[in-house]
Amino acid sequence: MYVAVKGGEAAIENAHRLLDDRRRGDRSVPALTLDQIAGQLALAVDRVMAEGSLYDRELGALAVKQARGDLIEAIFLLRAYRTTLPRFGYSRPVDTAAMLVERRISACYKDLPGGQVLGPTFDYTHRLLDPALAEDAGTDQPVRREGETEPVMRVSEILAGEGLIEGDGAVAQEKGVGDITRTPMEFPMDRDTRLQALSRGDEGFLLALGYSTQRGYARSHPFAGEIRIGEVEVSVDIPELGFAVSLGRVQVTECQMVNQFKGSAKAPPQFTRGYGLVFGQSERKAMAMALVDRALRASELGEDMTAPAQDEEFVISHSDNVQATGFVEHLKLPHYVDFQAELDLVRRMRAEHDAARVTGAGDELEAAE
């Protein structure tokens, strides 16, 4: 028999109204605009787009505002929104070599074609809080240096010239490009599917796993071969036209991690690679993704499986923060009946335990006599 317990409608409605009020806060303070969020909290919006797996700056800003700055909640909102839209198709692969570069660094080569270009980075700042930012004191225009258009060569191409690095990475494509938004995940995965999961995976989780590989849990001697941030063109084959058209550009961060490899029966000693590609200016995430991608290639490369970061099922099954927060947070929903059953069970077990102790104590007494 089921007995539905009703109630709570008024409380829920009032709670949501209170949420609206607290989100808005002090009415004498101007409300945030989406332009302000997209422009001045751009990296929060980037993270929401990357892990929400939906590139749309305005929606990302709206999600951040609606979620009161709770980024996982904002990511959840974006994921929910995307399920309401029809799918028009797949883009042609973006060409990161043709990127309009805003930042490009290599930790492997000091002098390389295209140079070390810092872009708008936190690196080399002193991480001292700046009281001047508490006011809007005005900001200098950036410095410009005109007339330099050297092509920005990939670091992997430099190493490939010597034959000391593996290729870009190929997976068998008979069954087409894997898509976790269309087909339920199955293990073991191909690398293309794994990269899709990692690209929208939780930054904190991937950061911790990447860090664990540096600390010795599946050590892979990584170097940041190259990190580049910038805009790439999105082209789609338009069925009604019969040719491809550019739909505009998206900003991405790409990380090519270069890792030492002692060699195996199948491959000579060489550098191997991990790859990261993430929406927006998301350098930490792209680096973590590349470290974890490399760690997850352990079985492909015939390495010993010793660490959590190498365990594909563990990593991929727990990398999605929308799934994770759904399951963790569901614990706060009413479990009254479940709990009553557990309570009964524990009471019964306790009674049996106590009874056994009394009998047991009696047995011991008898034995002593």
Place this chain on the structure above:
Amino acid sequence: MVNDSKNAPDTGQQGRARRMAVLAQADPRQLACLWRDLGIDPAFSLVRGPETGLVTLRGRIGGGGSPFNFGEATVTRATVRLGNGAVGHAWMLGRDHAKAKLAAVIDALAADPAMERSIEASLIAPLARSAADADDAKRAETAATRVDFFTMVWGED
């Protein structure tokens, strides 16, 4: 602008792809302004949309290897038909329905060679110039953050 090696494109197709790319990237306010200055207001009917959906974006493993899906983007498309029967399409990132509709009308108008020249001169060229200027500014700002290494020598010999 558009990387189209698979289909051997004729110049008309190339021109159309380039025009659509410029319109897709255009700032909506600038496009609306230039359109108003052009002073034409053709009758048209909507064949499809404007409608917003998703395109799944692909990258390549290692930058140049096998393709993989790495996320989705909002895309808006529209198809219109003019009174003379010319059909125009628009596809662009984002959710701007007004802009997609206008771009589709412009695409349809450009099927007429005389109109195409006027659209090229009054709309596409200035939009392309603005986009190129913005890119140049970004390139110059980025170039100023390029590291110029130099060496320092200590001690004798």
